[in-house]
Amino acid sequence: xxxxxxxxxxxxxxxxxxxxxxxxxxxxxxxxxxxxxxxxxxxxxxxxxxxxxxxxxxxxxxxxxxxxxxxxxxxxxxxxxxxxxxxxxxxxxxxxxxxxxxxxxxxxxxxxxxxxxxxxxxxxxxxxxxxxxxxxxxxxxxxxxxxxxxxxxxxxxxxxxxxxxxxxxxxxxxxxxxxxxxxxxxxxxxxxxxxxxxxxxxxxxxxxxxxxxxxxxxxxxxxxxxxxxxxxxxxxxxxxxxxxxxxxxxxxxxxxxxxxxxxxxxxxxxxxxxxxxxxxxxxxxxxxxxxxxxxxxxxxxxxxxxxxxxxxxxxxxxxxxxxxxxxxxxxxxxxxxxxxxxxxxxxxxxxxxxxxxxxxxxxxxxxxxxxxxxxxxxxxxxxxxxxxxxxxxxxxxxxxxxxxxxxxxxxxxxxxxxxxxxxxxxxxxxxxxxxxxxxxxxxxxxxxxxxxxxxxxxxxxxxxxxxxxxxxxxxxxxxxxxxxxxxxxxxxxxxxxxxxxxxxxxxxxxxxxxxxxxxxxxxxxxxxxxxxxxxxxxxxxxxxxxxxxxxxxxxxxxxxxxxxxxxxxxxxxxxxxxxxxxxxxxxxxxxxxxxxxxxxxxxxxxxxxxxxxxxxxxxxxxxxxxxxxxxxxxxxxxxxxxxxxxxx
Numbered sequence: 057x058x059x060x061x062x063x064x065x066x067x068x069x070x071x072x073x074x075x076x077x078x079x080x081x082x083x084x085x086x087x088x089x090x091x092x093x094x095x096x097x098x099x100x101x102x103x104x105x106x107x108x109x110x111x112x113x114x115x116x117x118x119x120x121x122x123x124x125x126x127x128x129x130x131x132x133x134x135x136x137x138x139x140x141x142x143x144x145x146x147x148x149x150x151x152x153x154x155x156x157x158x159x160x161x162x163x164x165x166x167x168x169x170x171x172x173x174x175x176x177x178x179x180x181x182x183x184x185x186x187x188x189x190x191x192x193x194x195x196x197x198x199x200x201x202x203x204x205x206x207x208x209x210x211x212x213x214x215x216x217x218x219x220x221x222x223x224x225x226x227x228x229x230x231x232x233x234x235x236x237x238x239x240x241x242x243x244x245x246x247x248x249x250x251x252x253x254x255x256x257x258x259x260x261x262x263x264x265x266x267x268x269x270x271x272x273x274x275x276x277x278x279x280x281x282x283x284x285x286x287x288x289x290x291x292x293x294x295x296x297x298x299x300x301x302x303x304x305x306x307x308x309x310x311x312x313x314x315x316x317x318x319x320x321x322x323x324x325x326x327x328x329x330x331x332x333x334x335x336x337x338x339x340x341x342x343x344x345x346x347x348x349x350x351x352x353x354x355x356x357x358x359x360x361x362x363x364x365x366x367x368x369x370x371x372x373x374x375x376x377x378x379x380x381x382x383x384x385x386x387x388x389x390x391x392x393x394x395x396x397x398x399x400x401x402x403x404x405x406x407x408x409x410x411x412x413x414x415x416x417x418x419x420x421x422x423x424x425x426x427x428x429x430x431x432x433x434x435x436x437x438x439x440x441x442x443x444x445x446x447x448x449x450x451x452x453x454x455x456x457x458x459x460x461x462x463x464x465x466x467x468x469x470x471x472x473x474x475x476x477x478x479x480x481x482x483x484x485x486x487x488x489x490x491x492x493x494x495x496x497x498x499x500x501x502x503x504x505x506x507x508x509x510x511x512x513x514x515x516x517x518x519x520x521x522x523x524x525x526x527x528x529x530x531x532x533x534x535x536x537x538x539x540x541x542x543x544x545x546x547x548x549x550x551x552x553x554x555x556x557x558x559x560x561x562x563x564x565x566x567x568x569x570x571x572x573x574x575x576x577x578x579x580x581x582x583x584x585x586x587x588x589x590x591x592x593x594x595x596x597x598x599x600x601x602x603x604x605x606x607x608x609x610x611x612x613x614x615x616x617x618x619x620x621x622x623x624x625x626x627x628x629x630x631x632x633x634x635x636x637x638x639x640x641x642x643x644x645x646x647x648x649x650x651x652x653x654x655x656x657x658x659x660x661x662x663x664x665x666x667x668x669x670x671x672x673x674x675x676x677x678x679x680x681x682x683x684x685x686x687x688x689x690x691x692x693x694x695x696x697x698x699x700x701x702x703x704x
Contacts (some may be wrong), residue, residue, distance in 0.1 A: 073263075082265060099337075099338050102342065103345065116227050118226045124241075127240050130249035130275075130283075143200055144172065154374075176406070182614065191599060218252060219255030242292070244297065246271035250270035251267070271293065272293060283376050300389070308353055309388060309389065310349075310382075314344055321531050325473065337533060339685035345381060348371050352369055352381045355641045356386065363633070365620060365633065369616045371613070372528060373611075373613075395617070400506040400507060401506055404598045405502065407505070409595055417553075421689075423457065423682045424668030426471045427453070430450060445466050450576075452668055462570065463573070469501040474498060478497060479496045481496075481500055482495075489525050500503070503597055503599065513613070516606055519608070523552060523558040524550060562654055563683050564683075568596070584639045590609065590652075592642070596635070604634065604675050610654060614642050618634045661683070667679065
């Protein structure tokens with residue numbers, strides 16, 4: 057009996073203490089300044105001109121009276137059915153969740169109200185610490201003290217993550233269904249109400265079936281809460297729901313691939329806490345150039361109307377390594393798989409410039425010759441390798457390195473690769489910035505390695521910048537909402553290649569569209585010669601399942617890939633698509649810029665020779681200027697690997 061009295065007194069004292077504490081908290085919250093719920097917790101992404109291109113802003117904020125009652129009722133059913141009855145905390149729900157967690161011996165059940173979730177989204181990280189819980193409780197009280205329930209719900213719906221860069225209900229409605237939030241029907245409202253629980257898992261674009269299952273669950277909660285009747289519930293989702301999947305303000309179908317790449321990079325920055333990314337309150341400045349993106353998308357659409365091929369492309373400023381434009385596929389609304397950053401594809405003959413840079417660095421010159429003919433290479437243990445040229449076309453004579461680039465001659469490439477030693481190309485690729493470890497095998501000279509476009513672009517950015525390696529990035533600066541700089545990209549000049557050899561290589565890569573090389577075969581990009589207004593270094597590549605077109609000058613670098621996700625074999629005619637996309641994009645992007653090219657050092661000399669065999673016996677039609685480092689201009693090597701002899 058005495059023990060019972062003590063327990064009763066303790067309970068009464070604790071109760072009084074709790075009431076006094078809560079009263080004190082509410083009074084303190086009442087006399088504290090109101091929280092700014094319209095300008096906190098947002099994530100803004102800006103282009104290279106400082107104009108906002110992704111993320112929500114106050115222009116998208118809609119009043120609760122302009123939000124469909126279907127959406128409001130769906131959200132209340134899914135997140136907080138007692139929202140209009142509690143003071144920020146649903147105590148009955150808290151007790152129920154605690155009992156469930158004790159019974160299940162885990163912490164799977166939560167009891168956060170909409171008010172608490174709103175506070176987390178605006179001001180707090182998602183760490184499960186006591187300090188965070190106390191902060192959440194106080195800020196929730198402060199929110200409930202200064203704002204009405206309608207204002208809180210309005211703010212919540214205008215600031216949560218609906219996926220695909222949509223952080224408010226209006227932009228989400230426009231993006232997914234091409235209509236205003238006030239016009240959402242029941243099924244559309246159920247889909248949108250289900251996304252915030254897990255924007256990646258319940259995204260109706262990438263995971264339609266999962267999104268519908270989640271929407272049906274919320275529909276059952278609406279039935280239980282008597283927002284809809286049983287007949288309405290039983291007739292939900294009888295037909296496929298059309299998903300729009302576009303941002304109308306720019307009408308770009310592929311721009312979301314760029315945004316996804318920005319988010320991926322943002323999460324990789326050590327300077328930016330992951331919790332801050334989740335809660336928002338960041339200004340992210342990028343190198344996104346809308347005009348270049350538009351030019352690229354237009355070129356892709358114009359050249360891929362009648363094909364099921366997929367595409368990936370990236371446009372980079374060689375001076376900085378900044379990505380100006382990117383596409384990871386034909387249409388983000390259909391497929392969110394980013395082929396520019398995620399896919400690993402064989403790079404084919406586009407690896408040959410890396411090989412020939414290695415050759416220049418190791419004593420060969422632009423007019424060095426190898427015999428181009430059907431060849432079988434024999435290795436130890438009697439292993440053989442018999443590469444073939446495209447369409448089995450061979451010169452059956454000695455050809456220069458410049459000619460080998462022009463025709464993309466496979467025999468010349470493998471002979472060079474073996475002559476240098478297979479590890480040489482591996483080390484050069486690493487030095488140029490390729491992160492993936494390449495295997496030192498004979499076929500590496502023909503690009504049988506699989507690389508992501510973003511990783512591969514590191515090497516070409518180094519070549520396009522005259523030998524200086526640059527960090528490829530999308531983000532230039534990150535600030536908090538007060539303008540404090542949290543991260544800023546530093547442009548560093550890391551010279552990793554010899555500038556003389558990069559100049560010579562870049563000149564040789566103009567042979568791919570130079571008519572002086574018309575002989576037993578045609579230059580691989582001769583079809584673009586009449587479409588270009590200035591000088592570019594260009595290289596194509598193919599693997600049977602992949603087509604690549606890469607080209608650059610000091611102002612721009614662009615890589616384009618075409619192929620099928622299931623590795624279906626390509627037709628020869630498909631190779632022209634990537635070339636056309638490249639030339640139309642680059643020419644449009646540079647149309648208002650002065651022509652520029654790489655400047656040779658005083659150590660470079662040019663000598664006119666026969667383009668094909670490097671001899672002094674040339675005509676007006678086949679004359680080509682070969683460039684050399686001074687002192688090597690009289691070197692003309694014929695290397696006979698079969699007899700392991702080199703003659704000058």
